[in-house]
Amino acid sequence: MKVAFKEISKQYKGKYALHNFSAELERGVYGLLGTNGAGKTTLINILVGILKSDKGQVLINDIDARKSGVQFLSHIGYLPQFPQFYKNFEVMDFLKYMCLLKEIPLQQGEKRAKELLEVVNLSSAARKKIGALSGGMRQRVGIAQAMLGDPDILILDEPTAGLDPQERIRFRNLITKFSENRIVLLATHIVSDIEFIANQVILLKDGQLLKQDTPQALMESLNGKVWHVIATDKTLDEKLKRLKISNMQRDQDNILLRVIDDEKPDEHAASVQANLEDVFLYYFGEGEQW
Numbered sequence: 479m480k481v482a483f484k485e486i487s488k489q490y491k492g493k494y495a496l497h498n499f500s501a502e503l504e505r506g507v508y509g510l511l512g513t514n515g516a517g518k519t520t521l522i523n524i525l526v527g528i529l530k531s532d533k534g535q536v537l538i539n540d541i542d543a544r545k546s547g548v549q550f551l552s553h554i555g556y557l558p559q560f561p562q563f564y565k566n567f568e569v570m571d572f573l574k575y576m577c578l579l580k581e582i583p584l585q586q587g588e589k590r591a592k593e594l595l596e597v598v599n600l601s602s603a604a605r606k607k608i609g610a611l612s613g614g615m616r617q618r619v620g621i622a623q624a625m626l627g628d629p630d631i632l633i634l635d636e637p638t639a640g641l642d643p644q645e646r647i648r649f650r651n652l653i654t655k656f657s658e659n660r661i662v663l664l665a666t667h668i669v670s671d672i673e674f675i676a677n678q679v680i681l682l683k684d685g686q687l688l689k690q691d692t693p694q695a696l697m698e699s700l701n702g703k704v705w706h707v708i709a710t711d712k713t714l715d716e717k718l719k720r721l722k723i724s725n726m727q728r729d730q731d732n733i734l735l736r737v738i739d740d741e742k743p744d745e746h747a748a749s750v751q752a753n754l755e756d757v758f759l760y761y762f763g764e765g766e767q768w
C-alpha cells in the first residue's frame with residue numbers, strides 16, 4: 479500500500495488551511511503532529527474524501543483516489559476527531575451496523591467485532607447502550623469500528639482524546655500490532671501518543687509540511703540545541719523571560735531548567751539529548767510566557 483499527497487492546497491475564506499502539502503506514506507505508523515489549527519483534520523478529511531482540495535491529488539497505489547470512486551474506501555478505516563454515535567444503539571449492534579455499511583459479511587464481522595471489543599477492553603460493555611458509556615469508552619468503540627474489516631489504511635484523528643493513561647498504553651500497543659503491513663496515520667498534538675510508536679513523524683505547521691522523518695532523526699537533528707540550566711529563585715525570572723523552556727524541575731534550593739536554544743544559553747549550561755517534546759517545542763513553540 480502507498481498513499482501519496484501531491485501538492486495539496488485548501489483555503490477557507492482566502493486563508494490557507496493546507497498549502498502545497500506533499501508527503502508519501504508506505505507501511506508503518508505515521509504521526510501527523512501539529513498545533514491546534516495546523517491543518518491535520520483538513521488533510522485527513524481530504525484523504526477520506528469528505529472534503530475536496532482546491533488543488534493537488536491524493537494517490538492510493540498511484541491511482542487518483544477521487545477517480546477510483548468509492549472503491550478505495552474499502553481500504554480505509556477512519557476514526558473522526560469528534561465521532562458521533564446513535565446513543566440508543568448497543569455497542570455490539572453498532573459494530574454490526576458498521577459491518578453492514580462496510581459490506582463485511584455479518585458472521586465474519588461479528589466475530590471480528592468481538593475480538594476488537596476484547597482488545598479495546600470493552601467486552602463487558604458489548605450489551606450496553608452507547609449513550610450510557612463514558613467518553614473514553616465511547617472513544618474506544620470508535621477505535622474498534624475503525625479497525626473493523628482490517629483496513630490497509632487506518633486513519634485516526636486525535637484517537638486518545640479522553641483515554642486514561644492505562645488505556646493510552648493499551649492503545650499504543652494495539653496500533654503497533656495492527657500496523658504490520660499496513661499504514662496507520664495518527665493525527666495528534668500530543669507528543670507522547672506517537673513518541674514510541676511512530677516510524678515516521680510528519681510535522682505540519684500552518685498548513686505546510688515542515689519535516690518528515692523518523693523520531694530518532696528528528697531528535698538527533700536537535701543535538702547541541704537542548705540544555706540543562708540551573709536557576710535559583712533569584713535568577714529564575716530573568717531566565718524565564720530570556721529562554722525557551724521545555725521543562726522545569728525544583729530540587730531543594732535550585733530549579734533545573736530544560737532549555738531549547740541554538741546557542742549555549744548560559745555559561746554553565748550542559749548539553750543534553752533531545753526528546754520528541756523538545757522537537758515539538760523547537761519547531762512550534764513561540765517562546766513560552768510564564
Ligand SMILES: Nc1ncnc2c1ncn2[C@@H]1O[C@H](COP(=O)(O)OP(=O)(O)OP(=O)(O)O)[C@@H](O)[C@H]1O
Nearest residue numbers: 490494495512513514515516517518519520521667
Ligand atoms: N469549515 C471551516 N471553515 C473555515 N475555516 C476552517 C474550517 N475548517 C478548518 N478551518 C480552518 O483551517 C485551519 C486548519 O484547521 P484544522 O481543523 O484542519 O486544524 P487541526 O490541525 O486539525 O487543528 P486541531 O488540532 O485544533 O483539531 C484552521 O485555521 C481552521 O480555523
